[in-house]
Amino acid sequence: MGLKRAVDFFLALVVSVILLVPILLVAVSVRLTSPGPTLYWSKRIGRFNQIFQMPKFRSMRVDTPTVATHLLENPDRFLTPIGSFLRKSSLDELPQLWCILAGKMSFVGPRPALYNQYDLIELRTARGVDKLLPGLTGWAQINGRDELPIPEKVKFDAEYLERRSIGFDMRILFLTAEKVIRRRGIKH
Numbered sequence: 001m002g003l004k005r006a007v008d009f010f011l012a013l014v015v016s017v018i019l020l021v022p023i024l025l026v027a028v029s030v031r032l033t034s035p036g037p038t039l040y041w042s043k044r045i046g047r048f049n050q051i052f053q054m055p056k057f058r059s060m061r062v063d064t065p066t067v068a069t070h071l072l073e074n075p076d077r078f079l080t081p082i083g084s085f086l087r088k089s090s091l092d093e094l095p096q097l098w099c100i101l102a103g104k105m106s107f108v109g110p111r112p113a114l115y116n117q118y119d120l121i122e123l124r125t126a127r128g129v130d131k132l133l134p135g136l137t138g139w140a141q142i143n144g145r146d147e148l149p150i151p152e153k154v155k156f157d158a159e160y161l162e163r164r165s166i167g168f169d170m171r172i173l174f175l176t177a178e179k180v181i182r183r184r185g186i187k188h
């Protein structure tokens with residue numbers, strides 16, 4: 001756990017410096033293309049089911065209901081002018097580097113559930129997945145991302161719990177980069 005935390009911190013620091021200009025460009029673009037704050041802070045479930053605030057670049061309008069995107073009747077109508085691009089490119093996730101630096105998240109782990117995704121939280125807790133720090137990416141994201149039903153996500157999260165290692169994390173990071181570049185597994 002200590003080695004993973006050290007690697008996460010160092011890597012997040014390096015990536016933050018390398019991506020500083022793109023991060024600033026995205027922040028300005030969000031601000032210029034829709035009214036409201038640049039960042040959207042959502043209540044998420046962290047390690048041991050503790051709630052924390054997770055930032056994302058805002059890709060949805062400020063009047064969007066606070067539910068998982070797949071539960072919205074027509075999610076596309078809530079997207080900002082650049083929201084679809086931010087989501088498909090995963091640029092909306094960049095502010096989560098702050099959570100990695102702060103020790104609330106890891107680069108690899110189960111994606112943090114919204115505080116009100118009770119079914120997901122309950123299933124993860126039953127499988128012991130709540131012991132893990134949530135991740136910027138994870139084994140479930142590699143195996144379907146937004147397309148997976150909740151029981152399948154939890155199955156992959158539990159598999160990650162059993163198989164976790166620095167080597168497995170590196171494999172997941174590599175496969176994540178490939179998915180992001182090809183923009184696969186993203187519905188909105």
